[in-house]
Amino acid sequence: MTNNSNIELLKCSQLNKWYGNLHALKDVDLTINKGEVIGLIGDNGAGKSTLIKIICGVHNLDKGEIFFEGNKIKIKNPKTAMNLGIETIHQYNTMFQEMSIARNVFIGREPKKFGLKSLGILDEKKMNIESMQAIKEVGLDLRSPHIPVKELSGGERQGVSIARSMYFKSKMLILDEPTNHLSVKETLKVLEYVKSLSSMGISSIFISHNLYHIHEIADRIVGMARGEKVCDMNKSETTVNELIKLIG
Amino acid sequence: MISKNKIKSLLSRPEFSALAIFLFLLILFTFSNDRFLNSRNFMVILSTYPELALVALGITILMISGEFDLSVGSVFAVSPIVTMILISDHELHYVASILIGLLAAASIGFINAVVTIKFKIPSFIATLGMLFMARSIAVVISGGFPPSVPKDLPTEWLVGRVDMFRVSIFWLIGIALICNYVLKKTNFGNWIFATGENPKAAQDLGINTFKVKATCFVLCSILAGFAGIIQSFRIKTVITSLGQGLELQAIASAVVGGASLMGGIGSAFGALIGTLLLSIIDNILILSRVDGNWFKFAVGALIVIAVILNTVTKNTADKIRLKDDE
Numbered sequence: 001m002t003n004n005s006n007i008e009l010l011k012c013s014q015l016n017k018w019y020g021n022l023h024a025l026k027d028v029d030l031t032i033n034k035g036e037v038i039g040l041i042g043d044n045g046a047g048k049s050t051l052i053k054i055i056c057g058v059h060n061l062d063k064g065e066i067f068f069e070g071n072k073i074k075i076k077n078p079k080t081a082m083n084l085g086i087e088t089i090h091q092y093n094t095m096f097q098e099m100s101i102a103r104n105v106f107i108g109r110e111p112k113k114f115g116l117k118s119l120g121i122l123d124e125k126k127m128n129i130e131s132m133q134a135i136k137e138v139g140l141d142l143r144s145p146h147i148p149v150k151e152l153s154g155g156e157r158q159g160v161s162i163a164r165s166m167y168f169k170s171k172m173l174i175l176d177e178p179t180n181h182l183s184v185k186e187t188l189k190v191l192e193y194v195k196s197l198s199s200m201g202i203s204s205i206f207i208s209h210n211l212y213h214i215h216e217i218a219d220r221i222v223g224m225a226r227g228e229k230v231c232d233m234n235k236s237e238t239t240v241n242e243l244i245k246l247i248g
Numbered sequence: 249m250i251s252k253n254k255i256k257s258l259l260s261r262p263e264f265s266a267l268a269i270f271l272f273l274l275i276l277f278t279f280s281n282d283r284f285l286n287s288r289n290f291m292v293i294l295s296t297y298p299e300l301a302l303v304a305l306g307i308t309i310l311m312i313s314g315e316f317d318l319s320v321g322s323v324f325a326v327s328p329i330v331t332m333i334l335i336s337d338h339e340l341h342y343v344a345s346i347l348i349g350l351l352a353a354a355s356i357g358f359i360n361a362v363v364t365i366k367f368k369i370p371s372f373i374a375t376l377g378m379l380f381m382a383r384s385i386a387v388v389i390s391g392g393f394p395p396s397v398p399k400d401l402p403t404e405w406l407v408g409r410v411d412m413f414r415v416s417i418f419w420l421i422g423i424a425l426i427c428n429y430v431l432k433k434t435n436f437g438n439w440i441f442a443t444g445e446n447p448k449a450a451q452d453l454g455i456n457t458f459k460v461k462a463t464c465f466v467l468c469s470i471l472a473g474f475a476g477i478i479q480s481f482r483i484k485t486v487i488t489s490l491g492q493g494l495e496l497q498a499i500a501s502a503v504v505g506g507a508s509l510m511g512g513i514g515s516a517f518g519a520l521i522g523t524l525l526l527s528i529i530d531n532i533l534i535l536s537r538v539d540g541n542w543f544k545f546a547v548g549a550l551i552v553i554a555v556i557l558n559t560v561t562k563n564t565a566d567k568i569r570l571k572d573d574e
Contacts, residue, residue, distance in 0.1 A: 058452055079454040094449035096442050098512055107442055108454040110435040119436050148260075150566070 007034040008070070009172060009203050010055070010086075015064035017050050024050045025061075026227045032172065032205065035198050039218030039235075040207045042247055047227040048207050049091070052174050055205075056088040057081035082109070087165030091176040091207075095149045095157050102145035105131040105164045134163040138193060155186030162193060173197060173204040179213065191217055211243045223247050252568060259565035262506030263518030265557035269504075269550070270525050277532045284535060291412045293531050295482070298420035299475045301523040303494060304501035305424055306471035308519035309431070311502055313464040314444035314511030315364060318375040319356065320472035320498055322382035324491025327353045327473030328480035329386050329394045336395035342402065346477055353473025354466045356382055361462035379495065387488045394486040407482040416478045420520075423471070428516035440464060445512025472498075500547055501526050504554040525550060 010032045017025035025047050032038055042048045053059040055066070057078040066073055068084050075081050081088070096104055103110075106127050112120030128145040135142055140159035142152070149157060158178060165173055175194065179187040194217050197204050208214050214221060215235060223231040223246050231246055258264060278285040303320050310317055331349030334340040340348075356378060363374040397403075408415045431437040442450040443460045451457050472491075480486045505522025507514030529546045 056452075077454070078452050082454050088452070090449075090452060092448070094446070094453060096445050096449070096512070098445055099438075099441060103438055107438065108450070110438060112435060115435070119434065121434050122438065124433075151569075 008032075009034045009036075009068070011067040012051075012055070013065045013067070015051065015054060015066075016062050017054060017059065018062055024227050025054070028064075028224075028227075028229050030222060030229070030232075032203050034171075034203055035201045036203050037194060037198050037217055037219045038203075038205045039214035039221045040205055040224070041209075041211060041214055041221060041243060042224035042230075045226075046224040046247070048224055049176065050227075051224070052088070052176060052205060052207065055081065056086055056174055082168070085169070085171035086174065087168060087170035087172070088174040089158075089161050089165055089176065089178050091180065093157075094161060097150035098148055100146045100148055101135070101142060101152075101160055102127040102131040104149050104160055105134060105167060107164075109168065130167065131163070134167040135160060138163045138166060139189060154181050155183060155189070158182060158186065158190065162190070170202060173202060174207075175204060176207045177209070178206070179208060179210065187213070211240050215240045215243065256565050256568040259561045259568075262508075262513050262515050262558070263521050264506070264561050265554050266505045266518060266521040266525060269554060269557065270521055270528075273525070273528060273532075277528065281532060281535050284532060287412050289531065289535070293527050294412075294417055295414050296479075297523065297527050298414070298416040299479045299482075300494070300497060300501065300527070301420050301520055302423065302471045302475035302478070303498040304505065304523045305420075305427060305516060305519040306468035307498045308502040308505060308507045308514045308516065308522075309427060309440065310464045310468040311507040311509065312431070312444045312512065312514040313440045313461050314447060315371040315461055315465065316375065316499075316509070317357075317360060317371065317465065317468050317472075318495050318499075319360060319378035319382050320468065321491040321494035322379050322386065323353050323356050323469050323472040324476035324479070324494055325386040325486075325488060326356065326382050326476070328476045328486045328490065329390045329488070331477055332395050332397060332480065332486050333390065335401065336398060349477060350470050350473050353469040357466035357469025358462060360469070361458075361465035364465070365458050365461055383488075383492075386490075390486075390488060392488060394488060397480065397484045397486065401481075403481040403484075406478055414482070416482070419478070424516050424520055431516060436460070436463075441512055443511075447511075497526060497547070498523075500551050503551055506554075506558055522554075525554075 008031060012028065012030040015025050015028045028047070028051060030051070040048050050059065054061045055075065057075045057080050060076065066075060073084065096107065111123040111126045113123045114120055131145045138159050140156060140163070142156065149160065152160065178190050182190065191213060194204055194206055206214065206218060218235055220232070220234055221238060221243065222229060223243070225247060283289060303324065307317060307320060327349040330352045331345045334345035334348055335342050360371070360375050360378055363369055364371040404415065406415055406419070431440065439450065439455045439460045442455060443457045447457050476491055479490065501522035502514070502519055503509070503522070504525055505518030507518060526547060529550065530543055533540065533543055533546065
């Protein structure tokens with residue numbers, strides 16, 4: 001597939017966010033093209049999480065504008081973002097331990113046999129078959145869609161959450177520290193996976209403290225410090241050591 | 249492998265421990281007291297059972313969503329009092345009166361929801377406040393003496409006798425089946441479990457957790473109000489102290505039936521079994537002419553034993569690993 005990296009997908013302009021007196025995001029601009037992998041770096045408290053939480057609808061912005069595929073939009077809540085095709089793999093655990101894999105994949109967006117408005121009867125057959133397919137597609141081999149998530153390993157859980165965001169054919173994927181708590185092997189799998197997104201024309205924002213990972217997979221690297229954007233450059237223009245100095 | 253699979257899924261059920269204790273006690277009581285296992289005695293147990301079970305059912309669903317309601321005992325009085333005042337003093341049709349009585353319960357549930365969720369007050373505190381307020385409303389609106397139940401009021405459809413049962417048991421079974429279906433087979437049921445287990449994740453995945461919890465609060469109150477109406481129809485009188493202390497019994501039934509205080513775990517069937525356990529223990533103590541004060545001891549012991557057993561069976565189920573080659 002072609003890398004459509006000249007077509008603009010998301011454009012954030014002059015984003016501002018305050019938490020009480022804390023100015024967490026100061027006039028941040030960010031543009032992401034189709035199929036582009038952005039590595040978002042910065043120390044703790046730099047504003048990375050605030051930025052992505054605004055894009056995925058968890059927080060509302062106080063000032064600024066967001067354009068998606070050229071249209072000015074308002075991301076009121078996570079549902080709006082999901083409907084646009086912005087999927088997020090959060091840093092914290094968004095799995096439901098007691099629930100089956102199939103239910104976890106489809107949570108909040110369950111296929112219905114029939115229903116009234118948003119409520120309806122679950123199409124469990126479809127959930128079981130398609131959740132297993134989605135999991136296979138991210139290179140994971142799990143025995144049954146009925147296994148409760150609490151019985152999976154950390155890497156398998158991350159696989160399920162990636163499968164969840166992939167299934168819904170997202171246009172953009174935000175991964176907030178997706179390799180935390182993963183083994184070396186599992187980490188490599190996630191990195192490979194993010195690379196493959198680009199070839200499918202899916203954009204991604206990859207947040208990590210591991211600058212080697214960022215440098216390996218990102219097309220462009222955006223650095224933040226104290227709520228401001230401090231750098232925005234192509235990977236070829238920089239090295240890992242420079243990045244360390246920049247945010248350190 | 250099939251048998252292992254079955255054992256695992258059986259042990260994983262939240263109501264498993266309650267069911268095991270129930271069967272054990274059923275056998276024990278049958279052999280220890282010859283008046284226990286006969287249709288007349290079960291008629292006695294089952295005539296009051298639906299009232300407590302409906303309240304426990306509502307509490308269980310609310311607990312699955314991660315919240316809690318201490319005001320159900322007071323709502324249990326408010327609904328029938330509102331209903332009877334409308335029937336007797338305002339001569340409103342009894343169906344309309346009951347609906348308004350249930351609407352009053354629903355409003356209380358909604359207020360509980362708003363106070364708990366919007367103001368981020370623990371439901372324990374919010375509904376404790378409501379316990380006092382709703383009880384006070386029940387006394388004030390009736391002037392302390394609620395109107396008596398009119399003699400010509402049609403009560404057969406709700407509490408009439410069918411063979412050894414009261415009609416109320418069929419209402420209970422119908423409502424429990426619907427609740428069970430909603431919990432297990434609909435997307436809304438899925439959201440209730442998700443909201444209870446991990447509310448932040450549920451919200452970030454697009455579930456409107458306020459709507460989910462508010463619906464559970466309202467449902468819990470309506471079921472408590474409906475149970476109160478059933479009781480007032482059965483005993484043909486309404487008193488302002490109706491349902492006093494019921495909240496703890498209902499919560500005990502829910503917990504014994506496998507509902508978790510942490511949210512995300514529980515079942516409609518568990519609520520029914522939990523309540524039945526409390527009912528048969530109450531009954532055996534009466535049959536054995538044991539000092540009535542032992543009932544509280546028995547309920548307390550039952551809660552502790554059931555919860556310990558729940559934890560043990562759950563851990564055992566988790567340890568059973570199913571491998572591909574088995």
